Amino acid sequence: xxxxxxxxxxxxxxxxxxxxxxxxxxxxxxxxxxxxxxxxxxxxxxxxxxxxxxxxxxxxxxxxxxxxxxxxxxxxxxxxxxxxxxxxxxxxxxxxxxxxxxxxxxxxxxxxxxxxxxxxxxxxxxxxxxxxxxxxxxxxxxxxxxxxxxxxxxxxxxxxxxxxxxxxxxxxxxxxxxxxxxxxxxxxxxxxxxxxxxxxxxxxxxxxxxxxxxxxxxxxxxxxxxxxxxxxxxxxxxxxxxxxxxxxxxxxxxxxxxxxx
Amino acid sequence: xxxxxxxxxxxxxxxxxxxxxxxxxxxxxxxxxxxxxxxxxxxxxxxxxxxxxxxxxxxxxxxxxxxxxxxxxxxxxxxxxxxxxxxxxxxxxxxxxxxxxxxxxxxxxxxxxxxxxxxxxxxxxxxxxxxxxxxxxxxxxxxxxxxxxxxxxxxxxxxxxxxxxxxxxxxxxxxxxxxxxxxxxxxxxxxxxxxxxxxxxxxxxxxxxxxxxxxxxxxxxxxxxxxxxxxxxxxxxxxxxxxxxxxxx
Numbered sequence: 001x002x003x004x005x006x007x008x009x010x011x012x013x014x015x016x017x018x019x020x021x022x023x024x025x026x027x028x029x030x031x032x033x034x035x036x037x038x039x040x041x042x043x044x045x046x047x048x049x050x051x052x053x054x055x056x057x058x059x060x061x062x063x064x065x066x067x068x069x070x071x072x073x074x075x076x077x078x079x080x081x082x083x084x085x086x087x088x089x090x091x092x093x094x095x096x097x098x099x100x101x102x103x104x105x106x107x108x109x110x111x112x113x114x115x116x117x118x119x120x121x122x123x124x125x126x127x128x129x130x131x132x133x134x135x136x137x138x139x140x141x142x143x144x145x146x147x148x149x150x151x152x153x154x155x156x157x158x159x160x161x162x163x164x165x166x167x168x169x170x171x172x173x174x175x176x177x178x179x180x181x182x183x184x185x186x187x188x189x190x191x192x193x194x195x196x197x198x199x200x201x202x203x204x205x206x207x208x209x210x211x212x213x214x215x216x217x218x219x220x221x222x223x224x225x226x227x228x229x230x231x232x233x234x235x236x237x238x239x240x241x242x243x244x245x246x247x248x249x250x251x252x253x254x255x256x257x258x259x260x261x
Numbered sequence: 262x263x264x265x266x267x268x269x270x271x272x273x274x275x276x277x278x279x280x281x282x283x284x285x286x287x288x289x290x291x292x293x294x295x296x297x298x299x300x301x302x303x304x305x306x307x308x309x310x311x312x313x314x315x316x317x318x319x320x321x322x323x324x325x326x327x328x329x330x331x332x333x334x335x336x337x338x339x340x341x342x343x344x345x346x347x348x349x350x351x352x353x354x355x356x357x358x359x360x361x362x363x364x365x366x367x368x369x370x371x372x373x374x375x376x377x378x379x380x381x382x383x384x385x386x387x388x389x390x391x392x393x394x395x396x397x398x399x400x401x402x403x404x405x406x407x408x409x410x411x412x413x414x415x416x417x418x419x420x421x422x423x424x425x426x427x428x429x430x431x432x433x434x435x436x437x438x439x440x441x442x443x444x445x446x447x448x449x450x451x452x453x454x455x456x457x458x459x460x461x462x463x464x465x466x467x468x469x470x471x472x473x474x475x476x477x478x479x480x481x482x483x484x485x486x487x488x489x490x491x492x493x494x495x496x497x498x499x500x501x502x503x504x505x506x507x508x509x510x
Contacts, residue, residue, distance in 0.1 A: 007397055010357050014395055133357060159355055162399075166351075206352040213314050213345045214417065215337065215369030223364040223377055 013133030019063035024132050024140035026232035030239035031128045035121045037243035043110045047252050056123040063131040081118030085111040134158045167199045264328030265289040266421050266449035271322035282308040284473040297460035298453040300470035301495030306453035310423045314345045344419035348426040350406035354398035366417040384416035404435025421449045428456045457499040
């Protein structure tokens with residue numbers, strides 16, 4: 001991911017749309033309700049997860065978040081999600097059902113379910129950041145009494161990611177210019193990695209100094225005030241009710257959209 | 262008689278590896294003074310600036326700002342009075358928008374609401390950056406970043422402004438714009454720089470540091486004209502002080 005690409009998500013959060021205008025607390029709580037519901041299904045659930053795609057999809061459309069912005073980040077997250085479930089097909093080989101005479105094991109179904117849940121949760125988080133911004137999210141967490149050290153850690157970690165990407169880009173440019181298009185050897189890569197860590201620590205310290213000089217005392221204050229409106233109540237109630245209905249009622253069976261597994 | 266804006270008394274500092282960055286440094290700057298801090302790389306200029314805002318603690322001696330000693334206890338009051346512009350504006354600009362970055366220090370000072378909005382917009386407008394309030398600071402040009410850094414600190418209305426290499430990496434137009442803006446300020450300014458022409462233009466006094474010690478302190482024109490002194494301390498007599506005949510415009 002390039003630095004420009006990393007900034008795109010951040011910049012998008014400062015646009016204006018009905019989703020952007022929602023109170024960050026409402027969006028954080030709605031996303032939390034969504035994630036908790038998605039992960040609460042049993043390990044073989046696949047079809048019941050399908051309607052949940054509506055949450056990130058609707059918010060992305062109404063919040064003008066480009067599909068490419070979400071898909072690129074899903075691609076970055078995909079190795080981690082795949083890693084979580086990659087051993088399931090090996091560990092759970094019992095056939096769960098057959099499709100055109102081919103037995104499908106429980107491991108493959110649970111693997112697909114993990115992929116679906118992972119992508120849904122990451123997509124929801126991306127849409128939340130793209131329509132709210134990290135500072136607003138941390139403000140919301142602060143207002144919801146999440147411990148301050150945790151919020152500061154989250155904010156600084158987010159800032160550190162940009163420092164890391166920026167330093168990695170510079171380091172890589174310098175390597176490319178002197179590498180004569182040869183592949184990087186493992187030893188070179190490991191040295192580059194340690195240099196990258198040292199550089200980012202230096203840069204982070206410099207940034208922290210700049211924050212300290214301007215009065216940073218461990219509490220991140222932002223200029224915007226939060227105001228909860230009736231639209232926020234409506235949005236949160238809609239999401240929570242929707243999640244509860246999809247979790248408790250056999251909606252997909254009613255719709256005939258799939259077979260509850 | 263009012264206290265000096267900055268008073269350094271026998272200050273000494275050594276880094277953890279034993280490198281002595283400051284040795285027996287003493288000087289004071291009256292309110293409103295514009296002082297150039299020059300010297301070769303590693304002379305101790307940046308260390309001195311960091312110590313003046315309490316980011317480093319001098320091992321010996323003391324530093325006071327507007328009569329307030331720079332100690333852990335006084336850090337908040339000191340940092341309300343002194344602003345430091347770092348050499349790399351990318352380190353100084355850490356918030357997602359220019360508006361948030363300028364508001365950062367003010368919010369920490371307890372400024373809120375309409376006053377906050379007014380002061381943020383004023384600081385941005387005074388640096389000629391109106392219309393860029395919601396821009397990501399990382400996407401500003403080099404010159405704009407430098408002015409934005411200045412805005413983040415000047416919004417806090419510091420009495421003393423410390424600048425570390427303010428003109429480095431700027432193109433001639435951006436450098437000129439910065440010099441004009443720095444000249445128009447009325448804060449006490451201490452400018453650490455290798456840009457001797459800028460120092461000559463802006464400063465009424467110059468302090469030459471080398472190996473952590475003050476080797477000269479006085480009138481910029483006199484000191485910078487001393488070619489032997491300049492050479493002895495890794496500096497060069499500015500072009501404008503060398504007698505020559507070509508047209509300067």
